């Protein structure tokens with residue numbers, strides 16, 4: 001099953017880092033990124049579409065009637081689309097949150113094209129500042145990595161508190177590995193993946209410089225330990241490709 005979320009003619013190929021940039025600017029989710037985002041994420045994150053599709057499968061299992069689903073750092077709504085397509089329960093609202101107005105504007109037009117009885121509420125906000133209530137499913141696909149390290153624990157505690165018993169959290173992230181030689185290997189395999197997707201060495205190195213200190217990866221152990229400290233007794237990776245993984249965590253009933 002594939003669900004390419006944005007087949008618009010206006011989806012452009014990502015060439016943002018193709019020319020020499022001199023001083024490479026710090027990465028931001030602005031209009032230029034929005035315009036190429038579906039192509040950028042598909043060609044940069046191995047397993048991206050598999051992870052998005054799985055969110056739909058988890059929605060079918062975990063979404064409870066009269067509850068909320070949260071898509072935190074929703075970008076153009078790929079996860080919300082996948083979730084909404086699989087929801088059969090009544091009275092469910094998906095709350096899709098992002099702090100990039102450019103992302104949310106495009107997200108709105110993407111979501112409007114999908115026919116569904118499930119409402120989606122778009123919220124322009126910092127995910128650290130919002131309330132999470134009555135949630136049966138919370139998805140953070142490649143967004144926790146952009147949250148300052150010292151805010152991650154509180155964010156996950158808030159998610160745990162806002163989940164209903166039996167509720168599900170999905171976290172997908174770029175990972176850091178130890179020791180450094182292993183990290184280097186996984187980074188090189190990711191580099192090879194991007195080369196195979198058509199990115200030049202210049203594009204790969206300029207993107208890496210741009211996103212350094214913006215995207216802050218952690219080890220799998222750090223993620224699991226934090227989830228357990230928050231109360232998620234059941235937490236495990238379900239998917240990994242090179243230095244990208246997706247974790248599922250269940251709140252006890």
Ligand SMILES: C[S@@+](CC[C@H](N)C(=O)[O-])C[C@H]1O[C@@H](n2cnc3c(N)ncnc32)[C@H](O)[C@@H]1O
Nearest residue numbers: 029073075078098099100126127141142143146
């Ligand atoms: C890599 S993208 C997420 C991709 C998306 N979840 C998907 O699967 O297609 C990261 C998103 O997180 C958003 N973001 C980063 N920090 C945020 C914050 N503090 N609050 C809300 N959104 C944030 C960015 O604007 C961006 O749209």
